């Protein structure tokens with residue numbers, strides 16, 4: 047069954063998240079978005095890169111309405127993704143990255159899940175796995 051023909055992809059959320067496996071396309075890191083981080087997360091990133099917290103903040107962080115951003119459309123849009131599609135701070139990546147694709151905006155409606163499936167090969171793989179199970 048193709049994603050387009052599914053009645054409502056939100057009904058498959060638990061199964062899709064369970065079967066999700068990152069395929070390291072880098073697509074989620076490269077698209078336009080805002081990557082927020084807490085002070086503790088920034089400290090972990092700095093430690094991982096072997097620089098002081100102050101140096102890390104000076105080089106990589108902007109503040110917006112009180113929030114610390116390590117990436118935004120106007121500030122480091124590629125974030126920490128490298129040419130091999132790996133995140134250079136993967137072990138210290140912020141919560142928003144760790145919880146992908148369990149984001150409320152992705153599961154808002156059928157169309158939003160469909161759009162994410164088109165962008166993320168890991169989620170598409172999960173869909174194929176779940177629907178393969180459904181069809182047998």
Ligand code: SF4
Nearest residue numbers: 075125126127133143
């Ligand atoms: S911190 Fe790493 S995993 Fe998160 S968006 Fe940036 S490059 Fe991607």
